[in-house]
């Protein structure tokens with residue numbers, strides 16, 4: 124494929140954060156050239172006057188398996204929300220309900236301009252999630268959720284978890300020409316035995332895998348972790364030799380000063396989930412402090428039942444707003460927040476050399492917006508418009524790995540009406556057997 128996208132505003136997110144007016148030449152799955160006045164006579168050419176091209180947006184903490192549970196678990200704190208609704212619902216998934224859930228979540232995210240995800244999966248039927256990630260055209264990682272410990276009845280035997288995980292790694296890691304991969308997904312400290320954490324560390328080393336988990340989301344959880352292990356969350360990961368740039372921690376709301384030091388020293392990634400943190404009443408993660416310390420922070424919507432959207436533009440705006448009353452109005456400017464869903468997200472995934480900015484040689488993952496509507500008019504301040512004014516309905520086209528996954532606002536792989544219909548049917552069927 125040889126494609127020339129012309130006359131757009133290009134938010135490059137390169138090292139100088141340049142905003143250019145010009146063209147991008149894409150060949151196969153790569154950005155070959157970027158700049159004004161490109162001439163490629165034999166390329167298919169699109170005129171994108173009045174359009175803005177961004178590096179594809181990156182969501183680093185989601186649960187595709189929970190998309191089907193949207194609107195089913197409101198007004199609860201984390202531990203009740205998990206034990207009363209989320210764990211029973213996740214464990215009731217059949218292949219077809221999980222497929223419906225994955226399609227629903229993927230459709231919503233692609234339409235909001237998301238091109239790459241870090242997903243935490245379910246315990247069973249995980250081939251279905253990988254099949255749908257491959258089919259949808261999205262980039263990213265998922266993994267079977269691991270739980271072998273605690274009083275909850277949804278845990279699995281250690282040996283079964285490891286056997287299933289290794290099978291899935293062999294089946295799906297680096298599949299779809301490297302677009303889809305495996306990330307280990309121990310749920311959180313309280314649901315995993317010492318033996319399981321040690322196995323996670325070994326699997327991460329052996330297969331060079333990201334470790335995707337939750338940490339310090341809720342005060343009661345932090346107290347229980349301390350009671351059961353003798354350590355706080357991040358201390359626990361350091362003691363277990365799990366602390367490294369491969370470790371990706373969702374939430375990190377309640378950390379001690381020492382734990383913040385650990386995040387910095389071990390280059391651990393933080394995934395900020397502002398909507399979920401508010402909806403579960405968990406608290407405000409001190410993100411401005413983490414950014415000041417040079418800790419890599421990216422953004423996630425978390426699960427549909429704790430948000431209740433998977434729309435990255437909602438979390439983008441919220442991330443920009445919620446810290447201003449506490450840290451001052453100049454904190455978390457629009458550029459810093461846009462970094463979280465582009466280049467910082469790429470770092471979390473270990474893909475900063477391949478995605479996260481518009482530069483020659485990087486993979487062609489693009490999100491294309493129209494910012495000339497009533498709600499972003501009149502002044503042209505494109506970063507401000509994207510973070511504070513834009514909405515997912517402004518996403519026109521989305522490309523991943525040189526292929527269109529959304530065109531004119533509609534997903535290429537899925538019929539949206541069918542996605543909605545099958546999700547409604549699957550949800551009703553699931554609730555009947557519970």
Ligand SMILES: [Zn+2]
Pocket residue numbers: 184185186243337373425426
């Ligand atoms: Zn989560």
